[in-house]
Amino acid sequence: MALPRGMVIADAWSQLSDAVAPLSNSSGRPLARTVKLILDPLVLRPVQNPRFAGSAVDIEHVDDLRTRIREAGPVLAATAAWYQLVKRTRRKAGVTDGNPQDLYFQRCFELAHLHGTPDQATAAAELAAELVEDVRSSRGNKTVEQLRGYITDPGNVPELNQLLGAAWRTDRRIIDGRADLDARSEFLAVCATAPDSEMFHRLTAHRVGTHEANELTGDGVARDHGLSRHRRVAPPRLGDRASKTRLPPPFDRSILERAFASFTAVFHRESMADIPALIRQEIHRSAGAWQLAEEPSRVAMVLGRDATADLTDPGPAMARGDARARLRSRWQRQAYVHRVLRLPDRAAPGLPEDLRTDVRHPRRAYLRRLWVRLHGREMRGESVTADAIWDLLDGVLRSVIMDQRDRLKDTLGRGR
Structure with missing residues (x-):
């Protein structure tokens, strides 16, 4: 028997004092970034x-x-106190760029370990000011405003448009590469339990991903x-504005929106190229x-497309270790999926x-998110290996499920 991990974490979190409120959401649960940046890498490991x-x-x-989280309670409370102090210091310094949680959560955890709470530290205000300045200076010129400024600078626009036109004037039909359908199927059958590096190398060497992109030129296929x-x-x-809350699907994004989507993850910024090179790479x-x-x-996009082709189809049984069977089982276990499918339009007008x-049609949401993750990896210079494929494929589906479940709960909750 097992319990949902999120539920166990939320229950353990609820036993902590109110001092961790700055790291919690309005329901008293840990923020998603608290789990991602503090609990997972620094507490639960x-x-x-x-x-x-x-x-x-x-x-x-x-x-x-539960014990791990409970025992970390004092340092988590101290982290929250440092975070409040650092945010006040940041406002006084006039710093507005970047998400404070991304910027400071882990650094505040370090301060809590080294000094306890701000009240227990000598010169806490100076330590907070040093942290804000250190983060600001370490990021150099890589700010969202500089990104936007570079791509909209009238002195740069003609050259960038010329580069964009030249890149897209080439014949985009791919005639080389091999489909290797059997190899793709064989790799998906083992990647969750015993990823085969040689097989993945074969798929890459035969340019299977490039070959399979041919279909995207077809009428309505990318849609x-x-x-x-x-x-x-x-x-x-090229674009002149971007907003994370209104990003279009990947292939409809401007160059600015493509760069912006990954660039706003501040703690990854320093691994990226400088802004002029980054924009040219993106073109x-x-x-x-x-x-x-x-x-x-x-190749990872092709494997993700193959693995999610029949999420909604019971279909023939496959070996339990097969990535396709695992993903299909995870999707079909979601109660909210069946609830939405049963709802007539008039039952949920909102x-x-x-x-x-x-x-x-879950594969659409899945492939969008898979593309975003792969694009972000490329911008940060991170390679995709055989060992990483299953975590990537499974992690994308889990992310899609969590997002859709939260949106459904929110929508139906408002309708009550």
């Missing part, structure tokens, strides 16, 4: 403690997980994959197969059409 790594925790390990709203994919614009990437630059990324469509 699932890489070192695999019993805490899955989406569910076996019943014999539940008390251990059916959830990667565009249009029947035909067109070259992107060339936009004209590539799957609008990605690296063949392993393109349900967004895009949510209803994504639940009925």
